[in-house]
Amino acid sequence: MAYDYSDLVEKTQDWAERACSLGWFGKEAAQQLAELETRTPESLFNQTDSRPLIVAFMGGSGVGKSTLLNRLAGKPIAHTGVERPTSREVTLFHHSSVAMQQLPGQFPITQIKIAQHEEESKKNLIWIDMPDFDSTEQSNKQLVLQWLPHIDVLIYVVSPERYRDEKAWQILLAEGARHAWLFVLNQWDRGQEEQYDDFKQQLHKAGFYEPIIFKTACTENLQIDEFAALEETITALATSHVIEQLEQRGLHLRKQELVQKLCAIGQLLGNGETFQQAPTLWHKQWQETTKLLQQGFTWPLQQAAAYYAEHAADLLASERTAYNALWDAWAQARFDDALDDLVLAVDQLGIPVIPLKNQLLLVREKAGKITQTQIELGARQALANPGNVFQRGFLKCMRLCEITLPLAAMSWVGYQVFVGYYHSNMTNMHYLGADFAIHSSLLIAMTWLAPYFILKKAQPSLKKAALGGLNRGLTNALSIIDSEVAAVLEAVRHEHTEQVQLLAELVSQCTDTNNVQQRLSIENNSPLNRMLVE
Numbered sequence: 001m002a003y004d005y006s007d008l009v010e011k012t013q014d015w016a017e018r019a020c021s022l023g024w025f026g027k028e029a030a031q032q033l034a035e036l037e038t039r040t041p042e043s044l045f046n047q048t049d050s051r052p053l054i055v056a057f058m059g060g061s062g063v064g065k066s067t068l069l070n071r072l073a074g075k076p077i078a079h080t081g082v083e084r085p086t087s088r089e090v091t092l093f094h095h096s097s098v099a100m101q102q103l104p105g106q107f108p109i110t111q112i113k114i115a116q117h118e119e120e121s122k123k124n125l126i127w128i129d130m131p132d133f134d135s136t137e138q139s140n141k142q143l144v145l146q147w148l149p150h151i152d153v154l155i156y157v158v159s160p161e162r163y164r165d166e167k168a169w170q171i172l173l174a175e176g177a178r179h180a181w182l183f184v185l186n187q188w189d190r191g192q193e194e195q196y197d198d199f200k201q202q203l204h205k206a207g208f209y210e211p212i213i214f215k216t217a218c219t220e221n222l223q224i225d226e227f228a229a230l231e232e233t234i235t236a237l238a239t240s241h242v243i244e245q246l247e248q249r250g251l252h253l254r255k256q257e258l259v260q261k262l263c264a265i266g267q268l269l270g271n272g273e274t275f276q277q278a279p280t281l282w283h284k285q286w287q288e289t290t291k292l293l294q295q296g297f298t299w300p301l302q303q304a305a306a307y308y309a310e311h312a313a314d315l316l317a318s319e320r321t322a323y324n325a326l327w328d329a330w331a332q333a334r335f336d337d338a339l340d341d342l343v344l345a346v347d348q349l350g351i352p353v354i355p356l357k358n359q360l361l362l363v364r365e366k367a368g369k370i371t372q373t374q375i376e377l378g379a380r381q382a383l384a385n386p387g388n389v390f391q392r393g394f395l396k397c398m399r400l401c402e403i404t405l406p407l408a409a410m411s412w413v414g415y416q417v418f419v420g421y422y423h424s425n426m427t428n429m430h431y432l433g434a435d436f437a438i439h440s441s442l443l444i445a446m447t448w449l450a451p452y453f454i455l456k457k458a459q460p461s462l463k464k465a466a467l468g469g470l471n472r473g474l475t476n477a478l479s480i481i482d483s484e485v486a487a488v489l490e491a492v493r494h495e496h497t498e499q500v501q502l503l504a505e506l507v508s509q510c511t512d513t514n515n516v517q518q519r520l521s522i523e524n525n526s527p528l529n530r531m532l533v534e
Contacts, residue, residue: 052123056127056130057157067186072093153531161190363485
């Protein structure tokens with residue numbers, strides 16, 4: 001499917017703006033895409049109608065551009081100078097039936113002169129005399145640059161004395177592939193063959209395999225004057241087929257330029273496969289940081305355990321944080337160092353790190369709160385159920401014995417009193433004596449005191465319970481922090497993959513179809529082929 005270039009540019013710029021705001025590349029790269037050239041010759045006309053070929057004379061001051069246009073018109077329509085010839089305006093010469101519907105609003109209307117004619121043979125042509133680009137007037141250069149994207153064919157005019165001007169060559173090299181070119185060595189009555197050969201050699205270096213060069217002069221009785229051949233060549237190019245070929249070639253070149261810029265940005269994004277190494281790098285780094293943090297927390301956890309053991313009742317009854325001195329500046333610094341090492345490792349993989357830095361900011365801020373929350377939760381749970389399962393089971397049995405054994409002993413003593421009293425009545429023997437009273441009292445006391453003292457001695461240490469809970473809480477906190485960082489890495493990897501895929505889609509959409517390539521086919525020996533830089 002072929003995509004309209006303006007739509008491609010809009011999609012590209014929207015994508016670049018979003019990707020830049022997320023930090024995947026800098027503003028300079030985004031600015032390159034924001035400055036994509038969308039102006040074309042056809043943009044000056046109603047797209048539903050066929051349009052004329054736009055041909056412009058371009059060159060330095062004093063080479064005779066305006067004189068050539070006047071010669072084409074058969075009348076003085078462009079200003080010419082005497083002592084210091086200088087063009088400060090754009091002169092348009094076209095058929096009266098031609099109307100440019102969409103003249104760009106930024107063009108200075110006061111610097112545009114329009115002349116019309118009625119010749120049917122030139123109906124499909126618009127001739128333009130451009131300002132002198134080497135003028136000291138900065139506005140002249142700006143006017144030339146504004147008009148260049150709207151030109152189909154540039155007639156590059158030089159004189160024997162000025163065909164090596166540096167400013168001229170800069171524009172030629174910059175604009176070479178974007179236009180069709182004809183070359184005029186004007187004022188040939190003062191020229192020499194060596195200059196012609198040298199000029200042709202320079203054009204070879206600029207990329208023209210067989211440039212078309214016309215020798216012209218504005219004097220009478222010159223045996224060699226190829227002005228008529230120039231006019232005939234331009235007239236022959238003013239066909240809808242050639243115009244379509246130039247449009248398609250221009251579209252193709254703009255898409256190629258867009259692809260090159262997108263590929264350059266693709267280099268900035270890096271390889272998505274290398275980003276998959278980031279979780280492994282983080283896991284290795286976090287293992288070392290975890291050991292360091294656990295060692296650093298050893299003494300603060302003992303202090304916290306003593307505090308929690310002392311205030312166990314208050315801690316269980318209150319929702320407030322009981323101890324706030326665990327995650328301190330030292331711990332935060334060690335965690336920040338680990339994240340910084342991760343960012344550096346990702347940077348060395350060739351992946352932009354600003355998105356990763358931005359998403360890790362929240363984890364940096366949350367680490368202290370996560371640790372404090374998990375440590376306190378571990379302490380609360382440990383103090384609510386101190387000891388291990390065996391200890392808690394044993395204590396439960398002792399509490400049961402503390403109740404049942406005294407009851408059983410008292411039941412047995414009561415039974416013995418009843419039986420002794422019964423037998424004493426039957427046998428007239430002495431009733432229970434002092435020994436029985438002492439022994440039974442001791443038995444009841446032993447059955448109550450033994451479980452009581454065992455419970456006292458078997459109670460688990462609150463400090464040890466709190467310390468165990470704090471260590472479990474610290475382990476959970478470090479695991480949660482690890483998961484948070486891993487989730488950030490996965491989110492950034494997914495976002496990076498999405499950006500790479502969007503970029504690949506844009507590059508794919510810039511690829512011309514086979515039909516466009518067929519329309520771009522230009523015969524090797526045709527004049528148009530000789531006018532193009534490949």
